[in-house]
Amino acid sequence: MPTRSDAASPQGFDSKAFLKQLTERPGVYRMYDREDQVLYVGKARNLRKRVSSYFRKTGLAPKTEALVARIERIEVTITGSETEALLLEQNLIKSLKPPYNILLRDDKSYPYIYLSSHQDYPSLTFRRGRSKKGGGTWFGPFPSSGAVRESLNILQKIFKIRSCSESYFRNRTRPCLQYQINRCTAPCVEFVSPEAYLEDIRHATMFLEGKNPAIIQDLMTAMEQASQALQFEQAAAYRDQINHLRHVQEQQSVEAEGGDADVIALAQDAGITCVVVIIVRGGRVLGTKDYFPRFSLEQSEGELLSAFLGQFYFGGDVKRDMPRDVLVDADVDGRELLAQALSEAAGREVRIRGNVRGERRRWLELATTNARQTLLSHLASKETVYRRLLALRELLELTETPARMECFDISHSHGENTVASCVVFDENGPLKSDYRLYNIEDITAGDDYAAMRQVLTRRYRRVAAGEGKRPDLVFIDGGKGQLNIAREVFEELEISDIPLIGVAKGVTRRAGMEQLIDAMTGDVFRVPADSPALHLIQHIRDESHRFAITGHRARRDKKRRQSTLEGIDGVGAKRRRELIRYFGGIQEIRKASVDEIAKVKGISKALAESIYAALHDE
Structure with a gap:
């Protein structure tokens, strides 16, 4: 187990930690060197698979090996489809001229x-x-x-x-x-x-x-008729034709309606705020930029956006190109005054807008998705985890840096289908291979204390017997009641050398106001909202809560014998039939963008967004 003195500071690009949290959605990736110069721009149908291919141990071409040796960091931009990724890649290659790309002199490749x-x-x-x-x-x-x-x-x-x-x-x-x-x-x-x-x-x-x-409708009818006549090869041919036709008519939000805009969205988690700026000029997405500003606990999203916009456009020595529109994903405090200042600086009207439609709405959704993904990458980085581990060790006055931490949470619906989660973090962040879900049985419905007692007994009975992996620190998502149950279980199993910490939401139930409870001493204390140690605890707690909810939903849907589509509100038998007819199967639905799903008869844009979110729950 590493101590403070032998925990080396992280250096270089940690591809393993980066790939662990990377999404499988389509998008564009940019590779940078130590001088923060872009080396290569590429597109991918599946970002995780494509970027992983650069870090395999064998089979790389000499040029690729030289590229990988210079990588210091990788940025990704998620897109709605592979087509959008292709167009964004094209724009970025022409504007950035990365040395490892073959520069596209015209559009002859497409x-x-x-x-x-x-x-x-x-x-x-x-x-x-x-x-x-x-x-x-x-x-x-x-x-x-x-x-x-x-x-x-x-x-x-x-x-x-x-x-x-x-x-x-x-x-x-x-x-x-x-x-x-x-x-x-x-x-x-x-x-x-x-x-x-x-x-x-x-x-x-x-x-x-x-x-x-109408053409796709005709082909779907022909596919159904062929299937009913047991002509399955012909039905498969119709299915492939439908997929090709949908691919050709796919709308292209990256090369969409004209206009200049800066699209700004933020994401917050575990005490960290990420702001993503997507730059759109002449209707083309030219690139993205990520920021991690420090913020006060008391600041709302509107206050934070207002402060960021002021610093982004007027702070520093960089003179910004003022767009016609600044699109934001939340209400900005002092919007009218800030828009007036931007207009005066630009010499023309500049609008700050949040309630937008059409392609501008899609740009805003794209920025929000990228903010969340970028924040996940930041939280999973080796440098971030290393700094937080040291802060946690100092906060809890541990003799050694914890190499394995576990956190437990309970999830159910009115007492039904109760599930307990156990998530694990190590020196590299989330260790998802060691995550476990426990189905809780034979307790009174809604008795969270009994559920916590059952999961802790099942998990640590083996540890007490000298089997299984032993954690260095255990967190319980809950207040004194839950923590007392955990302490009783440890006493019954005669485990006294593993620290137990309860994470209670506090009176206001706001992030950053959590109360920490030491099970052994009963001490209740708060940690400053900007503490890296608190950010790590929040990350572990939130991951445990998410995993418990995901497991509960899976158990509930299995019990109800629901398909993936049946578990989505608003998608009844008729709409499920139309979706399957249009796409040919669940895998094709997963590949489709929101706009493609919305083309199905009876599917509104709002419902298409719900379906897309349900099928891409990451």
Whole structure:
């Protein structure tokens, strides 16, 4: 067990701790060196899997090994979909010019769908790169050429739109093979009127713009009919077609409506505040910046945002580019006065807005998600945990730095399906492989004291017998009553060398006002809100509470025999059926963005957000 003198200060990038808390959602990652210069920018469908691949022990290319050796830290930006990640990656590579990226000189890497400018019989074709010559309409860019080609193939089958070049079209005197296989209406020899052909073009255009879900509805009906006829291969083919079509028409919030904005969101946990700023210029997300300001316990979110905005735009020597809009995720104290000051500095109107819709709402949600993820990364960093462990040792006057800490909490619904959680922290933060859930049985409904007695007895009976892993410190989420039960259990098991600390919420029940109770002495004391030791205790307590609630919900849903969708409020049998019809299965629903889910019949934007949150509970 390390002591204060032999606990070395952390150095270098701790990839293991970083990857442990990294999300599996799509996004963009940026790698920095010791001088805080960006080395590489990449995108990922699954951030954890992609970033983990850089730190495997074998199989890395020499260039990748050289890159990894220089990494000092990694920043991530979560996006709503892989498409959004692709577009943000493209913007960041062009603006940051990282040395380990192949600089994109144009858009030739990305596929587009091109609708020609022919007056009567335009064609719909696949293109790589976007040209300003020849007019016409461009759709894209898209992340997958395979999805674009497959979707064009489907659109030609449905609408029978020509895909030939202009020179080939002008020189035809009889229909080609495409007409013979029912893939084209032969406009080259006027077998179809311009009016009928342009109507098909209108429908295809509406679909590519995401305005016409009727095609997907037809494919879903065909998939169901094939399944009922036991034609499962054909049904699977329809399912794949639906997925390709959804991918092509996916809305792209990173390359959305125009406008300049700084999008600002904050997240707070364990005494730490993280503020994320997303910079949007000309409708493009150009990048993000993270801050960890110090704050007073008595400050509300509105006061904190007001103080941050003043310092961000007017503090220091850096002259900020003033956007048209400053989007915030909470009410800002003194908003009108601050907006007036920003307007005077910019020489034009600058608005501070929180109640926004459309793409601006999506930017704000994206900032909030990134603030939470960045805060998790910060809390899991080796330097943060190391500093807090030393502070905790000093606070509790321990002879050694605790190498293993455990915390217990109880969760139930009106006494039903009671579950107890045991979370474990070590020198690197949360040790999730050692987390345990205990189903509590044979007690009076709602008796938290009996539940605590049962879980502690089950956990430490083996420790008393010299088996299992022995903690150096135990926390109980609760007041004196819960802690007295823990003390009685330890006395019955003759365990006297493990410190027991109760974490009570205090009279105001506000974060930072917790009361700590020593089970052995009965002393009740408070710790300053900015104490690293208190932040560690809050982190352990909050993780125990979260894990207990998650376990309780899982037990409740299993008992009710509910599927993942059945456990979501507002999603009944009809809506579940529509979701499965549209996406083909639960895995595809998990991959979809909020806007994609909202396209399903009967699913509102608010309900889509609830479904997305339920399927991505991290």
